[in-house]
Amino acid sequence: MKKDWKLQGWLIPGLVGMLFVAIITVALAVAPALPEYMKTATYITSAKCKMCHKATFTNWSTTQHAKNADTCPWEADKAKPGTPTPEMAARYTTGYDPVAKTWAEKGTACEACHGPGSEHMKASKDERKAKIRVATQLETPAAQASVCGQCHGQFSIGDKRFAAGYKPGMDLLAMDGFKLDDVKPGTKLEQLNELVTSEHWKQGVVCTSCHLAHPDKANEHLLKAPVVELCTGCHKDKTMAAHAPTAKDGDTCATCHMPDGMHTFTEPK
Numbered sequence: 001m002k003k004d005w006k007l008q009g010w011l012i013p014g015l016v017g018m019l020f021v022a023i024i025t026v027a028l029a030v031a032p033a034l035p036e037y038m039k040t041a042t043y044i045t046s047a048k049c050k051m052c053h054k055a056t057f058t059n060w061s062t063t064q065h066a067k068n069a070d071t072c073p074w075e076a077d078k079a080k081p082g083t084p085t086p087e088m089a090a091r092y093t094t095g096y097d098p099v100a101k102t103w104a105e106k107g108t109a110c111e112a113c114h115g116p117g118s119e120h121m122k123a124s125k126d127e128r129k130a131k132i133r134v135a136t137q138l139e140t141p142a143a144q145a146s147v148c149g150q151c152h153g154q155f156s157i158g159d160k161r162f163a164a165g166y167k168p169g170m171d172l173l174a175m176d177g178f179k180l181d182d183v184k185p186g187t188k189l190e191q192l193n194e195l196v197t198s199e200h201w202k203q204g205v206v207c208t209s210c211h212l213a214h215p216d217k218a219n220e221h222l223l224k225a226p227v228v229e230l231c232t233g234c235h236k237d238k239t240m241a242a243h244a245p246t247a248k249d250g251d252t253c254a255t256c257h258m259p260d261g262m263h264t265f266t267e268p269k
């Protein structure tokens with residue numbers, strides 16, 4: 001009996017301790033936390049952002065993201081019941097609500113990346129910056145990549161096949177039940193799956209290290225600079241002439257390191 005008492009004496013603080021650790025672990029898993037304003041902020045659409053951000057709006061208008069409003073793949077299937085699927089709607093609209101099956105705006109608009117903007121629009125001058133999210137200013141590389149990865153990734157979160165409950169600022173990969181699919185080369189909207197396997201990911205090189213969201217000069221893949229210039233900006237010793245003397249005219253770093261547009265950035269075999 002005495003033994004049991006001793007065991008209990010240890011067991012209860014032990015269990016309390018374990019519970020405490022569990023709570024801390026859960027708290028860390030959902031970090032970085034969303035700011036308070038996000039709980040009440042609603043979607044106001046790009047037409048409102050345009051009133052104060054005219055130049056950015058014009059730049060964004062030239063991108064595939066803006067054009068996604070016209071090329072939503074379910075448009076042709078409008079008559080078919082059950083379309084769009086939630087996984088399509090979440091990737092081709094902004095502010096998708098999976099319960100009501102509605103969205104704020106078609107296409108990949110401002111608030112898909114910056115979060116809902118009502119509080120930002122209403123805010124005083126001093127508070128404005130604190131009431132909008134900018135991917136490049138988020139706490140961790142994973143949170144930064146999540147802004148793009150919410151659509152440019154193939155994954156499940158529990159039984160959902162889209163980023164249900166995600167808002168810019170969160171770490172998608174740390175969400176409860178998050179699991180990346182195994183993707184084959186040629187899969188669409190899969191860049192996150194490939195990037196997380198790379199040396200780049202380990203070193204904190206994320207989407208916005210290489211891509212711009214609304215460049216002032218339109219370019220095919222929204223790159224910060226033409227491919228060779230972009231890569232050699234970090235890999236200074238890897239000039240085409242020194243490192244790839246056998247390359248053909250028109251080849252770039254991507255020809256060998258990104259076959260099929262793959263974002264694994266491996267050394268070619």
Ligand code: HEC
Binds near residue numbers: 049050052117118132
């Ligand atoms: C009523 C005018 C107004 C509207 C509407 C507005 N903004 Fe702004 N926004 C501003 C001003 C002014 C700033 C600059 C704040 C500063 O520099 O302190 C700003 C700054 C920003 C920034 C930069 C924040 C930073 O940290 O540098 C982003 C991103 C942004 N707005 C996005 C949006 C989006 C997205 C919308 C639509 C959902 C929107 N804005 C609607 C006035 C507006």
Ligand code: HEC
Binds near residue numbers: 065
């Ligand atoms: C695909 C994601 C995405 C979309 C869509 C998007 N932005 Fe941005 N925005 C970013 C990122 C990332 C940055 C940080 C710097 C950069 O890449 O230009 C940024 C920066 C900004 C800034 C800060 C100043 C600057 O230009 O660097 C403003 C203001 C802004 N965005 C407004 C808007 C507005 C208004 C829209 C819609 C018309 C919009 N953004 C659409 C991702 C996006």
Ligand code: HEC
Binds near residue numbers: 092
């Ligand atoms: C709300 C969903 C969504 C978000 C958020 C999003 N994208 Fe996209 N993006 C798309 C879709 C959908 C396409 C078009 C894919 C297709 O149908 O080919 C696309 C296309 C692109 C393209 C191809 C454009 C071209 O001309 O080759 C690039 C590059 C891109 N996105 C980069 C980004 C980056 C970087 C971010 C984060 C800053 C981001 N996206 C955030 C949905 C999104």
Ligand code: HEC
Binds near residue numbers: 148205210221
């Ligand atoms: C190290 C730089 C780098 C990083 C990091 C990066 N990309 Fe790219 N991305 C590129 C380059 C370069 C291309 C153009 C490849 C080519 O020319 O074939 C590209 C192309 C793309 C395309 C067009 C693909 C196609 O097949 O048409 C999309 C979409 C895209 N990137 C999205 C993303 C997203 C989302 C992330 C983050 C999860 C990301 N990229 C991270 C450099 C990068």
Ligand code: HEC
Binds near residue numbers: 232233257265
């Ligand atoms: C923002 C800086 C940055 C940019 C831009 C960048 N890289 Fe990297 N890259 C790194 C870092 C950091 C590493 C890891 C350490 C190292 O090998 O230098 C790395 C590693 C690599 C590796 C080695 C991978 C391995 O498995 O060992 C390859 C290949 C590579 N990068 C190719 C590219 C290509 C191609 C581009 C352009 C599309 C590019 N990088 C753009 C920073 C960058």
Ligand code: HEC
Binds near residue numbers: 232255
């Ligand atoms: C013709 C194909 C080819 C092209 C084009 C090419 N590479 Fe490579 N790269 C390779 C091969 C093969 C390796 C592995 C053997 C080696 O290290 O040389 C490699 C390795 C690398 C590595 C990792 C090895 C290290 O020393 O860290 C980096 C980083 C890299 N390349 C960057 C680049 C950049 C940047 C460009 C564009 C300026 C580029 N590569 C263009 C074939 C190519």
